[in-house]
Amino acid sequence: MPAARDCLARLVGALCAAMSRLRAYGGRMPLEYPIATRRLANGLRVAVSPDHSVPAVTVNLWVDVGSRHEPEGRTGFAHLFEHLMFQGSRNVAEGEHFSALMAQGGQLNATTWVDRTNYFETVPTPAYELALWMEADRHGYLLDALTQENLDNQRDVVKEEKRQRYDNRPYGNGLTDLNATVFPKGHPYHHSTIGSMDDLDAASLDYVHDFYRVHYGPANTVLTLVGDVTVEDGFAAAERYFGPLPARPVPPQPVVEPLGPLTEPVRLDRVEDVPQDRLYLGFRLPSGATTAYLAGELALGVLAGLATSRLYRRLVRREQIATHVSQGSQGRVAGTSMGTIAIDVPSGVAADDVESAVCEELELLGAQGPTPVELEAVVADTERWWLQSLAAQDERADAISQYYLLHDQPEYLNTFLDQIRQVSAAQVQEAAATWLQPRSRAVVTYRKQED
Amino acid sequence: MTAVARPQVGAPARWEYPPHSEHVLSNGVQVVFFHLPGQHVVSTRLAISAPLWSEPRSREGVATIVTRTMDEGTQSRSADEMAEALEVNGIALSAGMLGSGMLVDLDATADHAERGWQLTTEFLSEPAFDAGEVGRHVHQRLAEIEQELADPGGRAALEWARSFYTDSSRGSRPTAGRASTVAGITSADCRQFHAASVRPSNATVVVAGDMDRAQALTSLERTIGRWAQPAPARGAADASPSRDEVRTDPDRILFVHRPGAVQTQIHLGSLGPDRRVDGGWAPYPVLGFLIGGSPTSRLDSVLREDKGFTYGMRAGFRSRSHDGVFTVSGAVRGDSTAESVDLILGILAEAGKGFTEDELHSAADFIGKTAPVRYATADVVAGEAGALRLDGLDSTFVTDYLAQLSQLTTDDLARAWSLWSDQPRSIVLVGDAEAGADAVKALGRGEVEVVE
Structure with missing residues (x-):
């Protein structure tokens, strides 16, 4: 699943997994991962999901701050701040978060996204309390250790991250451009999580302090434990290490009205040093974790998610006016999500012709909806990738944190497939007719610079 | 002060790599089977010994x-x-x-695994290789080559292979071919x-997941068998x-x-060991x-954390056939x-002075x-077994080098590094x-040749 996430560092080693509580999947029984939740006195929400099949525990924290909380002039700050969380805290030396946990067999990292910042580690069972202790130290007492030197160094590292992942690679800013085209200026999703070089340069130590005090309180955070731990022990450990953190007020969320679909196409054309033309189409979608959003997600799958999808069949297989078609969508929390379609156009083919063909297919799906076989295929594909991702305990922890923090539904992962299966062909058609019509498209085109 | 003292960490529980069993189907296809309770998506990896050098x-x-x-079509x-037959069953x-062969990856929920094997058998036995489909994939590969050349990392890796191996070596050229050879396929x-090359006698099927072994073997026999x-x-x-x-x-x-370009992609490569190296593989991942x-690491603590020159450097040994x-x-x-x-070369030279016990x-x-977690999913267990099989090895390679890790001394590290540092x-x-x-x-670190 494509997701524009900014990682602190690439994941070390492969990811992990564990035994599920899935029963009789073939009979389509509901998923039954056990999930217990509790709120500490300081407001921290805690979820524990025991699974003793692997002698390891995942510790996963979601903090309710992402790039959507960044005011103008501060873009990229939530992500830069994430880097600073690895530079030491009151009782943890610079670099020790990585070195101490890795030496115990921990795999860890952090990511920043539009709606949240995520810190996580998977460690052998005897090390999970150390992981909690270290997380509590930086989530409670980071500022004691923060220096101008750390800020300057990590600003440089983040600028290299931006150059490597965005500026110095073909199409690197494609999704950034698409966000800026789908969402109007001033909207919290208009800018990307990586931000701008100027704003990164402007970040000051004072602002770091303010940002931490406002956003990094226990009541603004979810802590999830998945793996080789009992509910009782997990809650007790959460209380032991996070209970002493002082309560802080929950910051107000940026107020933004849900957006309807675009009413006329919005375009951005770039001529760049790219190997072939690429079209990005972006659409607004309803808020994540709603039936209307799921219907939109399935509609995008019918259009471009599979080898039997309409755009693949027509553009890649039959007419051969595209070499690659892909789609993605991200359920977002601030009223409006985004869905994308990306298409690589070979030399000798006009990108505008490809766009016209796409528009025909958008209209057709809106007018007639998916066939039973199309819907069956996207649902079957969703079932497989969902179960495959939940097979790994760290991804399960991430899903629990996500839906607990953003949607107050910690058990969502157990019911997601039931909700997907309940989406009807008529609802998919309605989603396509409402959100995925040609008039509602944003189009970013990267055209190959001719020599 | 944090209210609670830093907790001490005890020794982790003993852990065993998932056991496997080996079988042979009636047509000679080898089977490696892992029963992994709770892994409801069954991962199948078909490893076919068809070495790259055997291409014309x-x-x-x-x-x-x-x-x-x-x-892409059968008889x-x-x-x-x-x-469509694959996708209505959610089969990926x-x-x-x-370098040593082909890996076919098939992932499906347990109740769709046999259908996946049945369709796999069909395309292995009677692929159509329709001219239109082959031509389409040739064009897609040509477009992909353009993408690889435009990507700094891709370009660096390609140029490195060309500058490191002799022109007659297959390894000097891209695995998936160059434009001049692909265009004519x-x-x-x-x-x-x-x-x-794609023959039952060259093939091993690895299956990992929550499936009963007897039932899986019966299903395999009536499909891939x-x-x-x-x-x-x-x-x-x-x-x-070869x-x-x-x-x-x-x-x-x-x-x-x-x-x-606002950045420079660096790709340094030197000759290293393969998995069968004298003294064992364990020193190399370390x-x-x-x-x-x-x-x-030594590279990132200087180039990233001290200097801020990079988002991250990576180094490691990789075995080839x-x-x-x-x-x-x-x-x-x-x-x-x-x-x-200069810093990178200095760090590599410094490695010759050895590593500490703590390191x-x-x-x-x-x-x-990290092994228990790294090898916890069907996908990873099957993928590792498939890749090892193409190298003529099985998962005892993994258990052996993991066991060797705890016995390693700093002398072993120094010896292993000295074998390959020059x-x-x-x-x-x-x-x-x-x-x-x-x-x-x-810098005076060697002759510098600039190419477009």
Whole structure:
């Protein structure tokens, strides 16, 4: 699943997994991962999901701050701040978060996204309390250790991250451009999580302090434990290490009205040093974790998610006016999500012709909806990738944190497939007719610079 | 003060690599089976010994095109019908080439696994290699080549292989072929390669997941077990030599000029060991981790955390079918290119002075203690077994080197490093040569050649 996430560092080693509580999947029984939740006195929400099949525990924290909380002039700050969380805290030396946990067999990292910042580690069972202790130290007492030197160094590292992942690679800013085209200026999703070089340069130590005090309180955070731990022990450990953190007020969320679909196409054309033309189409979608959003997600799958999808069949297989078609969508929390379609156009083919063909297919799906076989295929594909991702305990922890923090539904992962299966062909058609019509498209085109 | 004292960490529980059983189907296909309770998506990896060097030289890339077109239609089903048969069952299929052969990946929920094997048997036995589908995939590969050349990391890796291995070595050229050889690939070429190499007698099927073994074997027997051995076909007459040779003059720096690039991609590579190296494999992942395998590695502690030149450098040893490579790669800020190269070479030279006990234990503990989690999913267990099988090994390779980790001494590390630290080395830089080449020349670290 494509997701524009900014990682602190690439994941070390492969990811992990564990035994599920899935029963009789073939009979389509509901998923039954056990999930217990509790709120500490300081407001921290805690979820524990025991699974003793692997002698390891995942510790996963979601903090309710992402790039959507960044005011103008501060873009990229939530992500830069994430880097600073690895530079030491009151009782943890610079670099020790990585070195101490890795030496115990921990795999860890952090990511920043539009709606949240995520810190996580998977460690052998005897090390999970150390992981909690270290997380509590930086989530409670980071500022004691923060220096101008750390800020300057990590600003440089983040600028290299931006150059490597965005500026110095073909199409690197494609999704950034698409966000800026789908969402109007001033909207919290208009800018990307990586931000701008100027704003990164402007970040000051004072602002770091303010940002931490406002956003990094226990009541603004979810802590999830998945793996080789009992509910009782997990809650007790959460209380032991996070209970002493002082309560802080929950910051107000940026107020933004849900957006309807675009009413006329919005375009951005770039001529760049790219190997072939690429079209990005972006659409607004309803808020994540709603039936209307799921219907939109399935509609995008019918259009471009599979080898039997309409755009693949027509553009890649039959007419051969595209070499690659892909789609993605991200359920977002601030009223409006985004869905994308990306298409690589070979030399000798006009990108505008490809766009016209796409528009025909958008209209057709809106007018007639998916066939039973199309819907069956996207649902079957969703079932497989969902179960495959939940097979790994760290991804399960991430899903629990996500839906607990953003949607107050910690058990969502157990019911997601039931909700997907309940989406009807008529609802998919309605989603396509409402959100995925040609008039509602944003189009970013990267055209190959001719020599 | 944090209210609670820092907790002490005890020893982790004993852990065993998932056990496997081996079987042979009636048509000779080998089976490696892992029963993994709770892994409801069953991962199947079909490993087919079809070494890259066996491709005809004028048609390099044909093996990759075969992996991409085998399932694009059979004698009884069109490409589109095959895709639909797979996708209505939620079966994910992909395939690709490694140096020693082909790996076909099939992932499906347990109740759809047999259907996946049935369809796999159909396309293995009677692929259509329709001219239209082959032509389409050839064009897609040509577009992909353009993408690879435009990507700084991709370009650096390609140029490194070309500058490191002799021209006659298959390893000097891209696995999936160059434009000049791919453009001419026809369905006849695909049929010939398939008939010569994609055969039950060359194949192992690895299955991992929550499936009853007896039931899985019965299902495999009535599907992949019915893949008939075709008549022997002649291999390509003009294949490459089976061993790659390192050039006699690789010690140089190639600077690929990309005007205006704001970063320089660095790709340094030297000869390394393969998995069968004397003294065992365990020292090599440890060395890779210490030099460039974590944010606290020797490379990143200087180039990232101290200097802020890079988002991250990576280093490590990778086994190939014969010999291996040690690689350092990453992107650095353009105006730090020469200093970065100098720092990297300095760090590698410093490694010759050895590693401390603390370093050894931190790395060995990381690699050993992460194993239970790294090998917890069907996908990873099956993928590892499939890749090892192509190398003639099984998962006892993993258990052996994990066991060796706890016995390693700093002398073992020093010995292993010294075996490979003076081997031939080649460095490729992809960046703005006008801005950076003179400073790299001034380092005196080897002849610098600038290419467009």
